Amino acid sequence: MTARPGEAEPALSTRPDRTGLAMTTRPDGAGPAGCGRSGGVLDDFLSAAHVHADRPAIRAEGADLTYAELAARVTAFAAGLGAEPGVVGVPAGHHTGTVTALFGVWAAGGTYCPIDPGFPEQRRTAMARTAGCRVLIGADGRPAPGPGGPDPEAAYVLFTSGSTGVPKPVVTSHRAIATTVGSLRELFGITPHDRVLQFASLNWDTCFEEILPALTGGACLVFDADAHRGSFPRFLRMLARERITVLDLPTAFWHELVGHLHESGEALPACVRLVIIGGEAAAPGKVARWSALPAGPVQLLNTYGCTETTLITHALELTGAPDPVPIGRALPHVAEHLGEGGELLIGGPALADGYLGRPAATAERFVTVGGRRFFRTGDRVSRAADGVLTHRGRIDHEVKIRGIRVDPAEVEAHLTGHPAVRAALVTGVTVAGRTALAAYVVPRAGTSGTGLPDRIAAHLRGRVPAHLVPSHIHVVAELAYTASGKVDRRASKEMLS
Incomplete structure (x- = not known):
């Protein structure tokens, strides 16, 4: 860990465990060297890797990776990032590499930010920019420069649905x-x-x-x-x-x-x-x-x-x-x-x-x-x-889709971004025992409603994750509005029911 201005460089000591994996600690007991601002969960993982070095930490598609082997991969990943890498965008998927990256980012003193490689490119780019990712991990596992931004000094940044059409980045501390x-x-x-x-x-x-x-x-x-x-x-x-x-x-x-x-x-x-x-x-x-x-x-x-x-x-x-x-x-x-x-x-x-x-x-x-x-x-x-x-x-209009919290206003913002849509209402409906999104759109003057739902769905699929694409898109002649000109959700639902 590089000392901050005005601080002395802390002395380090290294104790090898019985597998030969070096666990570097500070004399003040503050945690592993190279862990930057992290600690807590990372320390607990490294302690588990020390105690259970020969036990399987991960089993992936029929092959075991021991705790000692996983810890070594984490150390190598952190070394590749360098000290204090800031927010690191990781293409998270169901494989060992994601776990390695999670602990590796923390070990380097960075902030972990998963970015689903299955999301549309526009969404991924917006997430990286909004989170201020200084580093983006490529499909090959190698780091590359990201758009950059302020360092939130956190464990991770995750996104939730936002009413403006842009997902909100939640900052969670190591504590x-x-x-x-x-x-x-x-x-x-x-x-x-x-x-x-x-x-x-x-x-x-x-x-x-x-x-x-x-x-x-x-x-x-x-x-x-x-x-x-x-x-x-x-x-x-x-x-x-x-x-x-x-x-x-x-x-x-x-x-x-x-x-x-x-x-x-x-x-x-x-x-x-x-x-x-x-x-x-x-x-x-x-x-x-x-x-x-x-x-x-x-x-x-x-x-x-x-x-x-x-x-x-x-x-x-x-x-x-x-x-x-x-x-x-x-x-x-x-x-x-x-x-x-x-x-x-x-x-x-x-x-x-x-x-x-x-x-x-x-x-x-x-x-x-x-x-x-x-x-x-x-x-x-x-x-x-x-x-x-x-x-x-x-108390609000949020719904859960596939267990994920969704603000209908985020979907509405993307719908009204389509050149053929004048107004939109999105709500949750129950289909076969599951909650799904239904959208009601008012086309702009002179726009034909024929084929519009398919065009709108294609528009959304290029911009948002699948769980934000409504299962049903209905073209309607009108919605109800408030005195200020906004869509009146309650009155519109009553009118459409």
Whole structure:
């Protein structure tokens, strides 16, 4: 680590572990040398690599990578970046290289920013510019200069949907993620004997629930393509073959899995001990069917959290058939407050720093109550006497699509950017038990509505991720407007229903 102006260069000492992997530490105990501003989770990973050097850290497509081997790759990646690289954009995907990059960026003292290589180029470029990426990792794994920008001195930058049509970059500190990961290791009961499936997209924070508790707890993280092939029989065979003990699944996927188990008579392999679900509300009927399955001693954990509050903040083991299904109790590190209209506000040491370069948006959602800082979730809840919270709807128009929070206004901004669209309304609708986006567009004068939905869909696919492209696009003659000339959402929905 390079000393900052006015600081003395810290002395370093190196202690080899029993595998020969050098773990460099500071005499003041501040953590590994070369880790820059990081620590916490990175330290825990390096400690796990020291203690469990010969155990498998990652199993990818049938091959094992030990903790010592992964740590060596992390060290080499960090060396390639150089000290204090700033925000590093990483093309995150389901492979070992993404995990190496995550820890490698931290080891170099940088800030990790995943950028989905499957997103349209325009979206990727905008994300890199908005995050201020000084370095972009290419498809070959090599660093290249990025657009550059201010260094937020954080663990990572992730994006959430924004009403202006541009995604909002959430800045999360090392303290926040370290606090949460410690809580999740305890909540999940992670041990070196666990084998955790890597299922979530590497571009959303849910993946950190899989990666970080596992690799700081000596467990094995498993990548396998059969997790994503869309075949439940193959999925179940993979769980048995890889001896998976912990599954973290989107609630919508779990709903379909429960349906398959119920209809086929198949069962989860006996190796599975814990299933974690989250991202959207669990259906009471699915929970009831799950409870009736001959699943053995499998714990089902329902979870809740926001990107701005760093992964999971509430959890509850589901038994029986509660209706509605609660979102759970606050974890030990979480402070909660019920605001106006029952809105859930979340505080504590795991709160994100805010939205990078968006002071107004930060001030709107991160508020001070009683001298403490909280995030306004936008979710209405009720609290039972035992502290369990139950979701009672939204105070705004945001919806969950495939477990991802979406502000319809972001999609509307892109729709009205099409030259043939005068006005647009986007809302969530239920299709086959899932929430989907539906768009209603008013064409500009002189524009034919024939073929317009297809043209609009193509326009969106070139600009936004797939989950922001409405499943249904309807051409309508008119929408309702407020006195100021904006689309009146409530009146328009009533008019269209």
